[in-house]
Amino acid sequence: MSATKQIPAVQLVVREISAELYAKGGCEKIGLSRESFEVILCEVGAKHAADVSDEVQESEVRTFFLSLRIDELALARACAAGDNTAWELFLTRYREKLYLSALRIAREDSAARELADTLYADLYGTSTREGQRVSKLSSYTGRGSLEGWLRTVLAQEYVNRYRRTKRLVSLEEESEEGAQFQAPQPEPVVPADPRLTQATDAAIATLSAEDRMILSSYYLDQRTLAEIARMLGVHESTISRKLDKLAKSTRKQILTGLIKGGMSRRQAEEAMEVDVRDLQLDIRRNLAQDSASSSFSKRTAEAGIREDPG
Amino acid sequence: MSTIPKIVLARLKADAAATKHPDADVLTAFAERALSARERAGVIEHLARCGDCREVVAMALPPVETAPVVVRERSYSFAWPLLRWGFAGLGVLLIGWFGVLQLQRSHNSVNVAKFVKQRVSSDTTTSSTNPSPAPSAAERGANAAETAKTSADAPSSRPNAFTKLPEPAQHAETASTVTNHQPHRALVGSSAGANVSGPLASMQQQQQVAIPGAVGVIAGKQAATLEQPGAVSETVEVAGAAPQVDNAENSDALNSNAQNEVATLRDQPSPAKTEDVSRAKPPQAPTASAQPTAGARLKAQSAPTANVPLNGRGLTQTVATASVAAPRWNISASGSLQRSFDQGSTWQDVNVLAMTLPPNQFASSDTLSKVAVTAELTPSKEKDAEKKNVKRENSPLTFRAVTANGADVWAGGSHGILYHSSDGGNQWMRVIPSAAGKALTDNILMLEFPDPQHGRLTTSNAEIWTTSDSGQTWQKQ
Numbered sequence: 138m139s140a141t142k143q144i145p146a147v148q149l150v151v152r153e154i155s156a157e158l159y160a161k162g163g164c165e166k167i168g169l170s171r172e173s174f175e176v177i178l179c180e181v182g183a184k185h186a187a188d189v190s191d192e193v194q195e196s197e198v199r200t201f202f203l204s205l206r207i208d209e210l211a212l213a214r215a216c217a218a219g220d221n222t223a224w225e226l227f228l229t230r231y232r233e234k235l236y237l238s239a240l241r242i243a244r245e246d247s248a249a250r251e252l253a254d255t256l257y258a259d260l261y262g263t264s265t266r267e268g269q270r271v272s273k274l275s276s277y278t279g280r281g282s283l284e285g286w287l288r289t290v291l292a293q294e295y296v297n298r299y300r301r302t303k304r305l306v307s308l309e310e311e312s313e314e315g316a317q318f319q320a321p322q323p324e325p326v327v328p329a330d331p332r333l334t335q336a337t338d339a340a341i342a343t344l345s346a347e348d349r350m351i352l353s354s355y356y357l358d359q360r361t362l363a364e365i366a367r368m369l370g371v372h373e374s375t376i377s378r379k380l381d382k383l384a385k386s387t388r389k390q391i392l393t394g395l396i397k398g399g400m401s402r403r404q405a406e407e408a409m410e411v412d413v414r415d416l417q418l419d420i421r422r423n424l425a426q427d428s429a430s431s432s433f434s435k436r437t438a439e440a441g442i443r444e445d446p447g
Numbered sequence: 448m449s450t451i452p453k454i455v456l457a458r459l460k461a462d463a464a465a466t467k468h469p470d471a472d473v474l475t476a477f478a479e480r481a482l483s484a485r486e487r488a489g490v491i492e493h494l495a496r497c498g499d500c501r502e503v504v505a506m507a508l509p510p511v512e513t514a515p516v517v518v519r520e521r522s523y524s525f526a527w528p529l530l531r532w533g534f535a536g537l538g539v540l541l542i543g544w545f546g547v548l549q550l551q552r553s554h555n556s557v558n559v560a561k562f563v564k565q566r567v568s569s570d571t572t573t574s575s576t577n578p579s580p581a582p583s584a585a586e587r588g589a590n591a592a593e594t595a596k597t598s599a600d601a602p603s604s605r606p607n608a609f610t611k612l613p614e615p616a617q618h619a620e621t622a623s624t625v626t627n628h629q630p631h632r633a634l635v636g637s638s639a640g641a642n643v644s645g646p647l648a649s650m651q652q653q654q655q656v657a658i659p660g661a662v663g664v665i666a667g668k669q670a671a672t673l674e675q676p677g678a679v680s681e682t683v684e685v686a687g688a689a690p691q692v693d694n695a696e697n698s699d700a701l702n703s704n705a706q707n708e709v710a711t712l713r714d715q716p717s718p719a720k721t722e723d724v725s726r727a728k729p730p731q732a733p734t735a736s737a738q739p740t741a742g743a744r745l746k747a748q749s750a751p752t753a754n755v756p757l758n759g760r761g762l763t764q765t766v767a768t769a770s771v772a773a774p775r776w777n778i779s780a781s782g783s784l785q786r787s788f789d790q791g792s793t794w795q796d797v798n799v800l801a802m803t804l805p806p807n808q809f810a811s812s813d814t815l816s817k818v819a820v821t822a823e824l825t826p827s828k829e830k831d832a833e834k835k836n837v838k839r840e841n842s843p844l845t846f847r848a849v850t851a852n853g854a855d856v857w858a859g860g861s862h863g864i865l866y867h868s869s870d871g872g873n874q875w876m877r878v879i880p881s882a883a884g885k886a887l888t889d890n891i892l893m894l895e896f897p898d899p900q901h902g903r904l905t906t907s908n909a910e911i912w913t914t915s916d917s918g919q920t921w922q923k924q
Contacts, residue, residue, distance in 0.1 A: 188473070189485065204481065242506045280482075281475030285507065289471040289478070292506035296499055337458045346488065349459060349495035356456050358501055367508050368501075370480050384451040391452060409452050 147182035150198045151175055158202065162211035168220035169211050177214050178202065181278040210279030213286075217262070217272035231287060238288045242295050252298070256291055333408050336394030340387050348383055355380055466493055468500055478504055774871055776856060782845030784858050786872050799844060799858065799866045803875045848894040848904070855899045857918075859891030865904070867918055880904070880912050880921035887912060887921070 155175045159165075164174050185201055186193045215223030235256065240249035262272035277286050341349065347369065354360040354368070355376075362380075366373040388409070395405035469477070469490055476482045477490045494501050774786040777794060785794040846860035854871040863886065865878045880887040889906035896902035903913040911924045 189483075237510075238507075241510065276470065276472070278470075278472045280472045281477075281479045285475040285479050285509065286471055288507040288509070289475045289503060292503040293471060295506065296502055333454055334458065337452070337454045341455060341458050341462065346492040346495045349462075350491055350501065352451065352455070353459050353495060353498065354501055354505070356451060357460060358498060358505070360501075360505055364505050364508070367511075368478065368504050387455050388452055391454070409454065 144183050144186050146193050146195050146198050147179055147186060150195055150202060151178045151182060154202060158207045162207035164211045167212060167215040167223040167226065169215045184278060205279040206282060207279060209283035210277065213274040213277040213283055217275035231284065234284055235287055239291055242291055252291060252295055256294055330408055332395060332398040336391045336398060339394050340390035343390065351376060351379055352383055462496055468497065469493055474500065474504055478507055776849045776851045778846045778849055782847065782860060784846045784849060797872050799875045802873060803877055848891055850894040850896050852896050852899060857894050857896050857902065859894050859904055861890045863887040863889055863891060865891060878918045882912065882921045882923035
């Protein structure tokens with residue numbers, strides 16, 4: 138890969154353990170030479186080192202290599218190199234799983250087929266770079282399972298696609314939704330008290346990344362407790378308790394911040410409540426910027442622009 | 448759950464930073480918890496800000512691995528229903544088992560009866576219901592007879608022992624044209640009445656002189672080993688033939704077998720004293736010629752409740768039923784002893800003197816007590832001869848009283864004559880009651896033998912003599 142940077146520690150370790158890993162990965166059977174395998178290892182190690190930090194210890198690298206799923210990495214890279222045996226093996230193992238995953242993500246058969254087919258094209262490598270077919274499989278580094286990676290890739294593909302298609306809403310759908318006859322947007326209410334914003338940001342800043350992720354997942358993404366729990370690998374009840382605690386503590390912190398900012402307690406509470414109501418609109422506007430809730434005229438204009446080149 | 452101020456969500460949303468998305472690789476590793484703590488923290492930081500990546504991670508979660516949870520829940524949720532059903536099933540099984548037990552218990556008595564019958568049938572080498580065991584039964588009987596025959600060493604006793612045996616051919620002929628009485632007598636005699644029914648019922652009016660054939664056959668076998676003279680061997684032969692006859696209609700081959708057996712045995716004994724059978728009125732049916740033969744005295748007990756010890760099996764009923772076929776006894780106006788095999792329709796005189804065993808001879812056979820006999824079939828042709836034979840010859844005996852208890856017959860009369868037969872009147876023995884050195888000489892007017900051992904007689908002198916040992920010793924009262 139382009140990112141390959143010669144890192145001495147990585148190369149050292151690769152040279153040391155490549156034989157062991159080569160055997161472990163069963164690379165011979167799927168047509169992967171020792172040399173190319175070592176190149177792959179170096180690339181993966183360098184990428185990892187780049188992700189973490191440039192100063193990696195040998196032991197760290199060694200641990201990293203040993204934690205890789207070497208056999209799946211070898212298979213993916215052999216497929217990327219176009220080895221038929223490897224492809225056969227890959228399809229035998231993952232074809233059905235890939236489709237099932239697509240179905241779970243898309244929740245609809247035809248969409249799932251389409252999604253899976255798109256991914257297959259990517260995996261096989263339809264795009265070319267410098268005359269070389271580039272397979273998406275070559276970006277797999279064996280850090281997680283190949284199956285999980287495929288799911289993630291599918292999900293990424295789906296999210297991208299969803300984003301694209303979500304913007305293309307037909308005129309009929311618009312009228313059905315009543316968007317055409319939508320009342321003119323009311324004037325935005327008085328923007329939130331800067332003191333409130335400040336206090337909120339301060340409160341959020343005290344939260345850990347995980348807490349913020351939980352809050353976002355639950356309140357913004359509308360994930361279920363079970364889903365969040367599985368994402369983080371903890372029990373559902375843990376998430377539930379955490380959410381409860383977070384809501385309380387955040388409210389308290391904001392109040393404290395507001396009071397510190399010179400508000401009376403009552404004022405602070407009122408500000409929070411009032412602004413919460415107003416903020417609903419604010420949120421919607423924020424969301425609209427990201428996704429679909431832009432105004433009708435804007436969207437039609439967008440659609441027109443898209444259609445023109447087509 | 449507490450609600451969170453919307454401002455917080457708004458600020459969270461606003462916090463979304465456009466940092467570089469982690470690779471699919473890393474996200475996968477994060478979902479699979481394969482990242483180092485440092486990397487994980489970085490990914491979480493990104494996820495806290497990036498809704499897209501959160502969505503990707505959420506969607507890329509592996510299918511719900513409910514297996515362990517489900518299994519546990521199943522184990523709980525299935526445990527109770529399973530237990531409940533298990534208990535219910537167990538209860539049903541128990542009830543069913545109990546029911547079966549009860550059923551078996553109720554059937555048990557029937558089965559025991561059947562079993563005993565079967566045992567008796569097989570013991571007596573007879574099967575009245577199953578033709579198949581007949582040949583073997585006949586053979587067994589014949590074998591026993593032959594054994595007895597070869598071991599017989601007292602041919603001289605035979606004339607006294609038996610009346611004439613039937614001709615084999617006629618024997619079979621009769622068998623095939625049997626009337627009700629004969630086959631059933633054979634049946635009763637051999638199978639000890641286990642299957643008595645129908646026609647036999649009509650015979651229940653007869654004087655209950657038992658011919659416990661089963662005992663007879665068993666005793667016959669014993670006789671063979673005990674070197675009983677030919678009389679016993681012939682008894683056994685008849686016993687073997689009887690079932691044959693009974694099944695004659697079913698199998699001619701069996702008949703011929705039996706005939707052969709009989710024929711071979713016929714050569715052995717000298718003709719019995721047919722003349723000695725006292726004259727009788729012409730019998731209407733061949734039944735009249737059926738002659739129970741016996742080897743020895745049978746110690747039968749009184750009437751229907753007779754309790755003959757038979758292999759300790761308590762075949763009271765059986766023997767009692769067998770007694771149905773016993774002859775009736777009577778004293779004619781002229782004082783002669785008569786017997787009838789057809790419920791009193793015809794009577795034939797019994798010449799007691801001619802059939803009296805010498806005391807010592809009788810005694811020897813007395814040791815073989817409980818030897819009884821099956822009915823012997825006499826062909827109708829023989830009846831005439833028999834009738835002719837049955838004549839009153841040198842019979843100064845005047846009988847005044849007769850009592851029968853199964854095959855155990857006592858007859859008493861003028862001048863203290865007292866005869867005893869334990870085989871239904873075919874062999875007699877003079878009994879001279881004496882008490883305190885004085886023999887009984889008075890006329891015997893009444894005889895009572897409630898059981899074979901105990902008896903009392905009343906004389907014309909109003910003396911009452913009692914015995915408690917089958918007439919061996921007497922006490923005068």
